[in-house]
Amino acid sequence: xxxxVIPVDDFDLVIFxxxxxxxxxxxxxxxxxxxxxxxxxxxxxxxxxxxxxxxDAEFRDVVRAAINEFSKKNDCDDDRIGEFCxxxxxxxxxxxxxxxxxxxxxxxxxGVVNAYYFSVAPSLFGDLAExxxxxxxxxENARIVVEKPFGRDLASAKKxxxxxAKHFEETQIYRIDHYLGKETVQNLMAVRFGxxxxxxxxxxxxxxxxxxxxxxxxGVGGRGEYYDKSGAMRDMVQNHLMQxxxxxxxxxxxxxxxxxxxxxxxxxxxxxxxxxxxNIVRGQYDATKTEASYRxxxxxxxxxxxxxxxxxxxxxxxxWAGTPFYLRTGKKLKARTSEIxxxxxxxxxxxxxxxxxxxxxxxxxxxxxxxxxxLQVTIKEPGPGGMRLIDVPLDMSFAEALGExxxxxxxxxERLIMxxxxxxxxxxxxxxxxEAAWAWTDPLIHGWEARHDVPKTYDAYSSGPEDSSMMLxxxxxxxxxxxx
Ligand code: NAP
Numbered sequence: 332x333x334x335x336v337i338p339v340d341d342f343d344l345v346i347f348x349x350x351x352x353x354x355x356x357x358x359x360x361x362x363x364x365x366x367x368x369x370x371x372x373x374x375x376x377x378x379x380x381x382x383x384x385x386x387d388a389e390f391r392d393v394v395r396a397a398i399n400e401f402s403k404k405n406d407c408d409d410d411r412i413g414e415f416c417x418x419x420x421x422x423x424x425x426x427x428x429x430x431x432x433x434x435x436x437x438x439x440x441x442g443v444v445n446a447y448y449f450s451v452a453p454s455l456f457g458d459l460a461e462x463x464x465x466x467x468x469x470x471e472n473a474r475i476v477v478e479k480p481f482g483r484d485l486a487s488a489k490k491x492x493x494x495x496a497k498h499f500e501e502t503q504i505y506r507i508d509h510y511l512g513k514e515t516v517q518n519l520m521a522v523r524f525g526x527x528x529x530x531x532x533x534x535x536x537x538x539x540x541x542x543x544x545x546x547x548x549x550g551v552g553g554r555g556e557y558y559d560k561s562g563a564m565r566d567m568v569q570n571h572l573m574q575x576x577x578x579x580x581x582x583x584x585x586x587x588x589x590x591x592x593x594x595x596x597x598x599x600x601x602x603x604x605x606x607x608x609x610n611i612v613r614g615q616y617d618a619t620k621t622e623a624s625y626r627x628x629x630x631x632x633x634x635x636x637x638x639x640x641x642x643x644x645x646x647x648x649x650x651w652a653g654t655p656f657y658l659r660t661g662k663k664l665k666a667r668t669s670e671i672x673x674x675x676x677x678x679x680x681x682x683x684x685x686x687x688x689x690x691x692x693x694x695x696x697x698x699x700x701x702x703x704x705x706l707q708v709t710i711k712e713p714g715p716g717g718m719r720l721i722d723v724p725l726d727m728s729f730a731e732a733l734g735e736x737x738x739x740x741x742x743x744x745e746r747l748i749m750x751x752x753x754x755x756x757x758x759x760x761x762x763x764x765x766e767a768a769w770a771w772t773d774p775l776i777h778g779w780e781a782r783h784d785v786p787k788t789y790d791a792y793s794s795g796p797e798d799s800s801m802m803l804x805x806x807x808x809x810x811x812x813x814x815x
Pocket of ligand 1: 353380424425426455478
């Protein structure tokens with residue numbers, strides 16, 4: 332199998348917030364990998380911008396250090412890093428000041444793709460958009476990339492959209508949800524719409540329920556105070572889990588092109604029913620002998636912010652009427668795993684003896700670790716002893732299937748940045764999608780705030796609060812075990 336690297340057009344990419352955590356951990360090492368793969372044209376350039384004073388040489392040292400710290404060891408070759416750094420420049424700019432903008436204007440070339448990555452706090456998005464226009468830097472072909480969180484409720488998301496819309500068309504705005512850049516997430520679309528096998532079964536007649544899990548083993552640690560203002564619903568569900576839900580539940584788009592896909596996702600969000608509070612479980616992790624509790628990490632002994640949430644959602648449309656979608660995400664859980672499990676119904680009639688056992692087919696799409704898919708099928712237990720049925724996995728791990736080439740699969744940020752340069756918005760959220768997601772989320776948050784709901788405590792490194800298991804037990808179902 333030969334993986335193809337298709338070079339993108341020449342570009343100048345400006346990263347605002349280039350000295351920050353995200354730029355150093357993900358964006359710059361990701362660009363370096365694309366450079367090494369040959370996807371980045373020789374003349375493409377990256378221009379860092381932030382308030383700190385640096386010249387090009389100093390900022391190149393920042394980039395070199397970031398690549399060495401955050402790239403895989405065998406990707407780091409001093410000569411290659413040196414060549415990459417020749418493409419790097421820096422300007423000192425305060426998003427809220429007027430200095431530095433004319434330097435930036437002088438640096439950015441016309442006639443190549445111009446992209447501006449806003450890797451700064453969302454409160455600065457409007458300032459950057461305005462100054463890019465008022466200083467005559469961004470033209471109608473320029474693209475801007477904005478990071479999460481895109482608002483903390485519907486009102487703030489609308490305001491952000493309106494601030495950006497004053498200066499940029501929707502076709503120029505790329506709202507990142509890095510979950511959409513994951514190989515498996517795109518593969519989910521390939522599996523659903525590239526095979527005849529699954530789509531006829533992909534509905535409430537054959538699917539018993541769907542589980543979407545994003546579990547982390549880390550706590551909120553040093554980000555506690557920041558995290559406490561958002562919680563798992565805002566930080567994970569409103570964006571990442573809902574995007575996964577959309578891709579698994581949407582109707583086939585007429586084409587794999589941006590608005591066809593995003594129109595179908597939007598329909599799913601709009602068809603989500605409000606969730607009754609009996610079908611929401613919120614939790615906070617407890618202390619261990621050596622580690623702090625969520626409330627201690629958050630610095631607020633009375634915090635009511637959830638570090639865990641589980642929800643049972645229903646989608647009001649013909650395809651999914653009555654099929655529960657169970658969503659859960661949390662911190663300090665017993666395994667770091669992200670997966671979508673499509674649990675099919677039992678065969679309508681068993682021809683086997685009652686003690687043979689009956690098993691449901693399950694299609695598991697794993698996002699991490701070890702991206703891949705597994706289809707659980709029922710077979711006869713080998714050997715004598717009559718007809719006994721067992722489950723076996725038909726396993727497709729990308730790492731195994733692709734061998735060494737799996738190493739070359741771009742990570743989510745790499746892929747998404749290259750999509751920005753290509754001008755492909757398919758894997759980015761549209762403004763109306765984000766607003767629809769908040770319109771569904773807001774009443775749930777207001778509901779628990781009005782009830783003064785206190786999250787349940789759960790043991791650190793467990794599967795989450797007992798009530799979450801009960802939510803499924805009530806309906807004769809169970810969460811899949813959390814394991815890596
Ligand atoms: P960070 O580490 O605090 O970095 C912020 C960057 O913005 C720094 O380079 C800072 O440099 C610059 N900056 C701050 N104020 C500025 C101003 N007035 N004008 C120009 N530059 C300014 O933040 P981060 O973690 O990289 O996050 C950046 C964005 O990505 C945020 O929206 C965050 O929510 C989002 N995000 C981050 C992660 C992550 O893993 N870190 C993940 C998802 C999303 P100076 O102080 O030198 O100006």
